[in-house]
Amino acid sequence: MTDRRDPDRTAASGCPFASSRRQLLLGLGSAAGGALALSVGAAKAEGTDGHQVTDAPAGDSQQAQVVPFYGPHQAGIVTPRPEAGLIVSFTVVAQTRDEVEDLFRRLTERAVFLTSGGKVPDVDPKLPPVESGILGPDIAADALTVTVGLGSSFFDDRDWLKPLKPKRLKTMVEFPNDALDRDLCHGDLSIQFCANRADVNIHALRDLMKNLSDHLVIRWMQAGDVPVIPPKPDGSSESARNFLGFRDGTANPDAGDTALMDRIVWVEAGKDEPEWAKGGSYQAVRIIRNFVERWDRTPLQEQETIFGRQKASGAPFGGKVESDLPDYAGDPDGRLTPLDSHIRLANPRTADTQANLILRRPFNYSNGVTKSGQLDQGLLFIAYQADLDQGFITVQNRLNGEPLEEYIKPVGGGYFYVLPGVCCPGDYLGKTMMETLRA
Numbered sequence: 037m038t039d040r041r042d043p044d045r046t047a048a049s050g051c052p053f054a055s056s057r058r059q060l061l062l063g064l065g066s067a068a069g070g071a072l073a074l075s076v077g078a079a080k081a082e083g084t085d086g087h088q089v090t091d092a093p094a095g096d097s098q099q100a101q102v103v104p105f106y107g108p109h110q111a112g113i114v115t116p117r118p119e120a121g122l123i124v125s126f127t128v129v130a131q132t133r134d135e136v137e138d139l140f141r142r143l144t145e146r147a148v149f150l151t152s153g154g155k156v157p158d159v160d161p162k163l164p165p166v167e168s169g170i171l172g173p174d175i176a177a178d179a180l181t182v183t184v185g186l187g188s189s190f191f192d193d194r195d196w197l198k199p200l201k202p203k204r205l206k207t208m209v210e211f212p213n214d215a216l217d218r219d220l221c222h223g224d225l226s227i228q229f230c231a232n233r234a235d236v237n238i239h240a241l242r243d244l245m246k247n248l249s250d251h252l253v254i255r256w257m258q259a260g261d262v263p264v265i266p267p268k269p270d271g272s273s274e275s276a277r278n279f280l281g282f283r284d285g286t287a288n289p290d291a292g293d294t295a296l297m298d299r300i301v302w303v304e305a306g307k308d309e310p311e312w313a314k315g316g317s318y319q320a321v322r323i324i325r326n327f328v329e330r331w332d333r334t335p336l337q338e339q340e341t342i343f344g345r346q347k348a349s350g351a352p353f354g355g356k357v358e359s360d361l362p363d364y365a366g367d368p369d370g371r372l373t374p375l376d377s378h379i380r381l382a383n384p385r386t387a388d389t390q391a392n393l394i395l396r397r398p399f400n401y402s403n404g405v406t407k408s409g410q411l412d413q414g415l416l417f418i419a420y421q422a423d424l425d426q427g428f429i430t431v432q433n434r435l436n437g438e439p440l441e442e443y444i445k446p447v448g449g450g451y452f453y454v455l456p457g458v459c460c461p462g463d464y465l466g467k468t469m470m471e472t473l474r475a
């Protein structure tokens with residue numbers, strides 16, 4: 037276990053987490069492996085950012101799982117990915133400094149309650165119930181995380197905020213294979229909900245909608261899920277499959293590696309970003325439809341060539357198991373792994389392209405059927421990086437024109453800046469930003 041405390045924060049913040057050990061997440065080999073640590077009843081595990089995953093005293097072990105809200109970074113990024121995900125994009129009505137501060141304070145207050153769980157207060161039956169009631173009178177945390185990001189328009193539409201905009205935050209523009217539906221794109225504020233069950237995410241959303249209706253209006257949303265696969269008896273783990281039948285998450289950077297996450301995911305002090313943004317991260321969201329009927333009629337060999345991996349095992353060509361590494365240096369002409377395969381374009385594994393690593397946290401989605409009778413299924417792609425240009429945008433530009441494009445169509449999404457974490461009671465989301473303005 038390594039102690040990688042951030043000396044700046046430890047000294048300056050006085051926050052309780054700052055002096056706690058930031059252990060590696062127990063048994064966490066990858067983001068997918070992390071999900072295992074959480075779901076398979078690890079009574080207590082600590083993420084790379086000081087978020088301890090604990091079991092609360094009541095409820096069954098799954099429902100009682102708490103991913104603490106407080107920490108230098110928001111939870112829901114390097115913390116284990118549970119089964120259900122939901123991204124909601126909002127238009128923010130709040131305009132003035134006081135209104136925006138009120139939004140952040142109340143959003144923080146609700147997120148603290150929802151992510152820790154508790155009892156719904158009784159109310160005079162002549163009044164409307166305090167909340168939806170869809171989880172019953174005892175709210176279980178169920179590993180819920182609530183991760184808040186801000187879109188470019190949030191800064192652009194408020195003159196007083198323009199000077200504080202994160203350097204690389206911009207409005208997502210169309211890539212060549214995109215067919216973006218503007219009703220499914222962008223937004224002032226994003227909330228990523230992740231939990232063991234979809235109804236926990238919906239409950240949290242309903243709570244925020246009820247309590248923050250004066251500040252937030254939903255623009256679009258997309259839910260998804262991904263099975264959490266328990267580790268094998270020998271301790272090894274396998275990634276869940278996407279709706280094209282391939283294991284997805286295999287080569288994701290290790291979310292348990294603090295130094296790596298500090299380099300590729302978190303905006304740190306000293307980078308050319310506003311000081312307030314330290315501890316945050318860029319979030320790229322893409323709703324990518326999969327043409328599954330066409331895919332299911334494509335020969336297996338062609339499918340594998342498109343991805344550059346074996347479908348059954350997830351192993352790279354020439355390898356046996358999912359965790360084997362592809363050897364591109366020994367295959368410069370792409371005889372084994374085609375140069376235009378998805379994995380080779382996404383990560384050519386050269387010294388230079390180490391700067392383009394991203395942390396993926398995708399979910400599969402199924403939205404029923406289109407008007408023309410095709411299954412409307414795909415990938416809710418979510419990725420985090422310290423530098424949006426070097427990360428998602430560079431990787432997507434390398435993927436432009438890839439053979440996989442015949443089977444996928446990005447239709448929505450957006451870019452957001454995930455706010456730094458909330459250290460402790462009294463702190464609130466966006467406080468560093470708001471205090472910069474008041475200074």
Ligand SMILES: C=CC1=C(C)c2cc3[nH]c(cc4nc(cc5[nH]c(cc1n2)c(C)c5CCC(=O)O)C(CCC(=O)O)=C4C)c(C)c3C=C
Pocket residue numbers: 278280282283284285286287288322324325326343345378379380382383394414415417428431432435444
């Ligand atoms: C711009 C970033 C990426 C988009 C968009 C994207 C879409 C997408 N991916 C799959 C399926 C797989 N992706 C895999 C690996 C992989 N994908 C990206 C990036 C994007 N994918 C990266 C950086 C990597 C890792 C490459 C590496 O380091 O070797 C894989 C292989 C297994 C894995 O490592 O996860 C699959 C399968 C789909 C279906 C999709 C859009 C619908």
Ligand SMILES: [Fe+2]
Pocket residue numbers: 378382
């Ligand atoms: Fe991919």
